[in-house]
Amino acid sequence: MTVRPAAVRIRDAVQEDIPAVSRLLAETWHDTYDVLLGAARVAEITRRWHALDVLAAQLGVRGTAFLVAETEDTLAGHGLAMWRDGHLHLARLYVAPKCQRRGVGRQLLAALADRFPGATGIRLEVEKGNVKGVGFYRQAGFTATGESVDDGAVILAMEKRLA
Template identity: 40%
Template structure:
């Protein structure tokens, strides 16, 4: 059984490895291993993860069973959108998907922002499993972007949003 807890500095190397594995499993078919390696090196470096861990008005969680991490999630209050929390990352190792790990991390993250009225997430349009997950959790499409994650990524995404109570 996995428990959701706040991530710490000691988790960062395991989170980096988890992200590399899940990104290759998910995105290699869309972008190729070379592009995934490039993005993973940039977005999932220890330094990038440490910056997320230290960011104010954010929550960084892991799913831990005492032996391994099965997933990670990261959300933060938007700096540009009023009363909006942005779910930047929610990833589960392929061998642990469809066992409730993502659901449990998401349930924790959506309660961490009492001032937020909505949560937003960007999803690759070809990632049908992720789209199904978010739609099942109340998200609806509100926009599209041609550069998910940062202005130079060139990765298209659907922008989904959910009202929070």
Template identity: 40%
Template sequence: MFVRTASERDLVAIRALLVETWHATYDAIHGVERVRAITDDWHSIASLKARLTRPNSEFLVADDGKRLGGMAFAAATTDPKIVLLHQLYVHPACQRQGIGTALLDEIEVSFPEASKLRLEVEEANAAAIAFYRSQGFASAGKTADCGGGSGLPALILEKALG
């Protein structure tokens, strides 16, 4: 898989990847209906399309020419030294193949002025937490509203850049 910038022609495949990955990861935690409601909102074509043109952001996909194996989206905060990793998802069939690391590496170099990369992760998502810790992230607190508007609690992890 190679990492490249996402385009509008990728949006249907990105949505499909996100829906499948979210159900595989979160159905047991939040239930099928809650996951469906979240993916219908957060991962709608309109929501994804808006991210393509968001200033000071990077929207990436991992592509092998036949299908997308992963995606990542990050954006600078009001403080340009802090970048928020909003999404990094790898299709369940493609996990543990280095795709997440490749996407994360590209996100990190996409913001040369940043000194910190921050993310929120579901506390029950042990696999994601282990991945992020293996990539140098450390605990930086908790939030009661993951992603702003979900009402879901999450851990906040950070990694120093540079």
């Protein structure tokens, strides 16, 4: 079966997007991390990290790109990146489970990089047990640069050089 790339519109998020972004993050976190961390822990993390006021405070911050990806009928993905010391730090890149493997993540990643044309690379951290995420980043050209442990989770640092 061939999966066609999704017709996606990527734009800066606005205040009205925040509830949908919060729901998308909770859904995606449960889909990805329930098996690794347990549903209760994931719910607790998403309540804190993806609360409406926390997300709203990230809108319009200088040196930050807060993007959403839309298909014709849904919020398909979200990305958040910040400029740090000549590099782009990818803080979040999440695609709704029903929209994964359709090119949405690649399009979001490219749009975030386009917002920072002077960046020499993109850096990120991903939970090593997040097989889908690690696989996506490797396929996108990222390489592992180190590991650390945070609250019992093994965190993989990855980087991609930009031309």
